[in-house]
Amino acid sequence: MKTLIDQISAVLSEGFAAAGYDPALGRATASNRPDLCQYQCNGAMAGAKRYHKAPLVIAQEVAAAVGNHPMFSKLEAVRPGFLNLDLSPDFLADRLAELEADPLRGVEQAEQPLTIVVDYGGPNVAKPLHVGHLRSAIIGESIKRTCRFLGHKVIGDVHLGDWGLQMGQIITELRCRQPELPYFDESFAGPYPEEAPFTISDLEEIYPTASARCKVDEDYRRAAQNATWELQSGRPGYRALWRHIVNVSVSDLKRNYDRLDVDFDLWYGESDAQPYITPMVDAMKEGGYAYLSDGALVVDVQEESDTREVPPCLILKSDGAAQYETTDLATIVQREKDFHPDRMIYLADKRQELHYVRVFRCAYKTGLVDRDGCSLEYVGFGTINGKDGKPFKTREGGVLRLEYLLEDVSQAVYEKSKAANPSLSEEELREIADKVGLAAIKYGDLSNQPAKDYIFDIEKFTAFEGNTGPYIMYTMVRIKSILARYAAAFPEAEAGRILPPESRSETGLALALCRFNEAVYEAYDQKAPSRLCRYIYDLTGALNQFYVEHNIMKEPDAARQAGYIALIRLVLHVLETAIDLLGFSAPDRM
Numbered sequence: 001m002k003t004l005i006d007q008i009s010a011v012l013s014e015g016f017a018a019a020g021y022d023p024a025l026g027r028a029t030a031s032n033r034p035d036l037c038q039y040q041c042n043g044a045m046a047g048a049k050r051y052h053k054a055p056l057v058i059a060q061e062v063a064a065a066v067g068n069h070p071m072f073s074k075l076e077a078v079r080p081g082f083l084n085l086d087l088s089p090d091f092l093a094d095r096l097a098e099l100e101a102d103p104l105r106g107v108e109q110a111e112q113p114l115t116i117v118v119d120y121g122g123p124n125v126a127k128p129l130h131v132g133h134l135r136s137a138i139i140g141e142s143i144k145r146t147c148r149f150l151g152h153k154v155i156g157d158v159h160l161g162d163w164g165l166q167m168g169q170i171i172t173e174l175r176c177r178q179p180e181l182p183y184f185d186e187s188f189a190g191p192y193p194e195e196a197p198f199t200i201s202d203l204e205e206i207y208p209t210a211s212a213r214c215k216v217d218e219d220y221r222r223a224a225q226n227a228t229w230e231l232q233s234g235r236p237g238y239r240a241l242w243r244h245i246v247n248v249s250v251s252d253l254k255r256n257y258d259r260l261d262v263d264f265d266l267w268y269g270e271s272d273a274q275p276y277i278t279p280m281v282d283a284m285k286e287g288g289y290a291y292l293s294d295g296a297l298v299v300d301v302q303e304e305s306d307t308r309e310v311p312p313c314l315i316l317k318s319d320g321a322a323q324y325e326t327t328d329l330a331t332i333v334q335r336e337k338d339f340h341p342d343r344m345i346y347l348a349d350k351r352q353e354l355h356y357v358r359v360f361r362c363a364y365k366t367g368l369v370d371r372d373g374c375s376l377e378y379v380g381f382g383t384i385n386g387k388d389g390k391p392f393k394t395r396e397g398g399v400l401r402l403e404y405l406l407e408d409v410s411q412a413v414y415e416k417s418k419a420a421n422p423s424l425s426e427e428e429l430r431e432i433a434d435k436v437g438l439a440a441i442k443y444g445d446l447s448n449q450p451a452k453d454y455i456f457d458i459e460k461f462t463a464f465e466g467n468t469g470p471y472i473m474y475t476m477v478r479i480k481s482i483l484a485r486y487a488a489a490f491p492e493a494e495a496g497r498i499l500p501p502e503s504r505s506e507t508g509l510a511l512a513l514c515r516f517n518e519a520v521y522e523a524y525d526q527k528a529p530s531r532l533c534r535y536i537y538d539l540t541g542a543l544n545q546f547y548v549e550h551n552i553m554k555e556p557d558a559a560r561q562a563g564y565i566a567l568i569r570l571v572l573h574v575l576e577t578a579i580d581l582l583g584f585s586a587p588d589r590m
Contacts (some may be wrong), residue, residue, distance in 0.1 A: 001098060001106040003518040004087075005029070005039075005513075008071070015066035021047055021058065028085075028181040030224065037074065037084035045079040055081025059373050089500030092510045095118055096498045100514060100570050105577055106517040107149035116154045117335050118144045120347035121257075124161035125249035126170055126203040129256045129402040131392050131456075135381045136347040138445050140263045141583045142529040143345060144381070149581055157337060158253075160269030162246050163327065166423065168228030169210035170203065170245060171238055172220065175227075177206075177477060183237035192237070196244035200252040203245065225507035232274070242271075256403055261438065261583055273330035277322055280333050280368070281315060289366045292313055303360035310354070313362040328359045332368050332376075343375045345527065350380030350451055379527050384445075391458050410437035412462045413470065417590060420464075424589070432587045437462070438474050439584045443469030446582055447533035467537050472579065475540040479572045482552055488566050489553070496562025498570065505546045509567065513540040515575050520581070531583055537579050543571050 013026030025043030059077035120140025284290035295318030414433035472561035519535035
C-alpha cells in the first residue's frame, strides 16, 4: 500500500499534468495549518516563475482539473497559491478497512529483497555486559527487525571480542593461580577436561586483575603478550582454555541478552576472521595497496575531498600483530564469502566514527567489497549519561552492569504498579514490572536520535505519563480493557466495521493510523527507530483525544459503537506491530 502522502500526491500530479504543468509539482505535504486543512500542496508557488503565471491561477486550474475526486472532501485554491485539501470520510474508512485486513498494516514488502548483515552487540568475552552495551543492542535489534519486516534477509552478528590481548592476560593470570592445570603442561596429550576450571564470576574477577597487573608489571605484561601469541599460533592447551572462556562467557551473555529480548543469528567473534587475515594481507601487498611505514603495514585512505587528515588504515603492527582494523577487514571478507550481502550495517559508539571511516575506505579501495555491490554503513550512537550529564556510572564510580540496571528499572515499575494495583498478585506484578520495565528502557533509549547523548533518569523513564514506554503500555492496556468490557457486555455482537469518521478527533485518529507505513519506511531509510517512537506517541495522543470526545461504552448507536470498537482494535494492532519493531511487548494488565 502506498503511503497516504504518495496517494494524495499521485492524484495532484495528475491534476498538474492535466492542467499543462509539470506533474512533479504535485507533491503534497501535511498541513502546517491543521486548523485550515489536513494537507497542502505548494507546487503552484514553485511553478509560478517557471510558467510566468500567477500561482493562484495555477492552483485554480489544477483544482479544476482534479475536480470532484472521491479522495477529497475539500480541494481549494487559496491565496497566494496554495492548494488546501481534506480527505473524504469515505476514503479514510476504506483505507482503514484495508489496513485492518492487512497483517502488515499497509507496509509493502521490498520488490527486490536485500541481504543485510547487522553488526551489533560487540561485547568482549570474560566481561559482564554493562550499560555501555545497551544502545548497540537496542538500536541494532530494532534496525534488524525493521529490515526483516520489509522483507529483507537480515543476519544479526554479535561480533564478540574474543581474540586479543585480554585472552593472554586471562591465561597468564590462571597460570599464576592454578599452575597445576593440564592446560599449562606442554607434554599433556589430552583430552582436556570438558568442564571449565572457572565460572563467569571467576572470570569477571580474573580479567580486571590481570589487566591492572599488566600496567605495572613489565614481566607479567610480556608473559601475557607471549600467551596471546601462543594462543593465536595454536598451542593446544591455550586453545582449550580459550574455548572454555568463550563458552562460559557466551552462556552468560545469552542470558542477559535474553532479558533484553535481543537475539543474534551469529555468535561469531574476531577469532572467526583469523583464517582470512593472511590471504587478505598478501592480496593487499600484491595489489600495491599496503606498504611499510615505521615498520607497520598500512593502507592510505586519505581522499582529496577530505577537510581533515584521515590517518592510514593500520593493517599490521611493526611486530606483525593484527589490530581491530585488521580483524574488521577480515570479517568483511568472511561475510562477503558467506553471505554476499548488499548492505553491512555497523552499530558502534559515535566516538569510533574515524575507525569505521578508515576500515570502510580501505575495504573499498583494496577491492574487499565492490562499492556498487555492497554498502558499508555506520550508525554511531551517543552515550548514556547520568543526571550530572556525564557517562552513566554507579555510585562508587564504576561502570554499571546491565543486569543491575534492568533490575533497578523493573523494581521501580514494580513499586509503582503495586501502589496503583494492590489487588494484583505478586506473580502478576513481577510479570508487569519486567515487561513495562523493558519498555521503559527501550522506548526511553529509542525515542532519542541514535547519535544523540541522553540522560538516563529512572524516575522519568518509568513514569506512566508523558512520552514514555509505560505511557504507551498503559494506553494499550486501556484498549484491551475496553475491548474486554465490550465483549462481556455484548457477547452476541458481530464484528463491526470502521465507519467514516464524523468528529474532528475521530478523523485525527484515522489520519494517524494511515501514517503507520510512512513511519516504518522512514525508520528503515534513516536507520532511526526514533521515527517509530514519534509515530507511536502521536498515535496514542490521537487516541486519547478521541477518548475525550467519545464514551465508547455509553454510545447509544449500536452500529457506531461497533465501529468505534473496530477502530480502537485497529489502533491496538498497529501499536502491537510498532512496539514489536522496537523490541518489546505490552502486558494485558497494569
